[in-house]
Amino acid sequence: MERFNIEESLKEHGIRRTPFRIELLTLFAEAKHALSHHDITEKLKPGQDRVTIYRALDAFVEKGLIHKVPDVHGAIAKYALCSHDCSSEKHEDDHIHFVCHKCEQTYCMEDIHIPKISLPKGYQKDHSDFIIHGTCESCSNS
Amino acid sequence: MERFNIEESLKEHGIRRTPFRIELLTLFAEAKHALSHHDITEKLKPGQDRVTIYRALDAFVEKGLIHKVPDVHGAIAKYALCSHDCSSEKHEDDHIHFVCHKCEQTYCMEDIHIPKISLPKGYQKDHSDFIIHGTCESCSNS
DNA sequence: CTGTGTGCAAAGGGTTTGCAAGTAC
């Protein structure tokens, strides 16, 4: 994830630069993997209101700043920064997600795009999710 | 989904053939798409205990009779019959799932296998989920 | 000033746990 300007980014996406939202977006900018609501509460100072976090996340997703990472098999929802120029109109997070079953983190594989699949007659694709489960690099080496 | 013997199947997978479990598995055998807990309560006679359903589903998954269908973006968990010879030891449900945003059903595309992806050095794949969202055949024609 | 964001309280909904009684094998 290339460095980017937090406040600039909020402004560009039409989100007010409140201290809390700046802090939240900073978390995402610094994260090496997707964050769940729970991850976020742990990284923020204790006492931060849960609801405010939910609403900020919703706003970020809505405005194209982050994307909701597909959670499979009942896992808790996670979120990660959008890589490209997503907006309210269109998200373009066409990459594969990797879920490590050891460290339980979810990684955006920005460089690996989801392969095209030919569907049976009559089925029309809108978008797709591809999640690979396994062991991540750092967990493999330990 | 080829026809198969309900009671035989329960027996083979080491699950007791109680009236309720026979009825539940029958639902899956007749379903053309994945079923959620909610779908199931609607198809069973009213008053069937929720917890019993949860536990039966867990048992079926554990024993390799059904698989949990990847629910993406906070959807409710769904389940579908396993196609091949899954067991407690190993599930082999290597097919794509199609989620229709109109009828909100999830279909197992048994014939379409998940493509192999080459991962970066160090990442080891265990299994993967591929979910395509869009409009299904019957919803396209209406 | 105006619309958005925050904090608190409470409700809602899905899923899990505990335990006693019932049943398949």
Added chain:
DNA sequence: GTACTTGCAAACCCTTTGCACACAG
């Protein structure tokens, strides 16, 4: 008889909604 299943009650946890106050633009 033994182990697994069921049913009921209650607990848990995540998420959403409502509302009054605070604050960015």
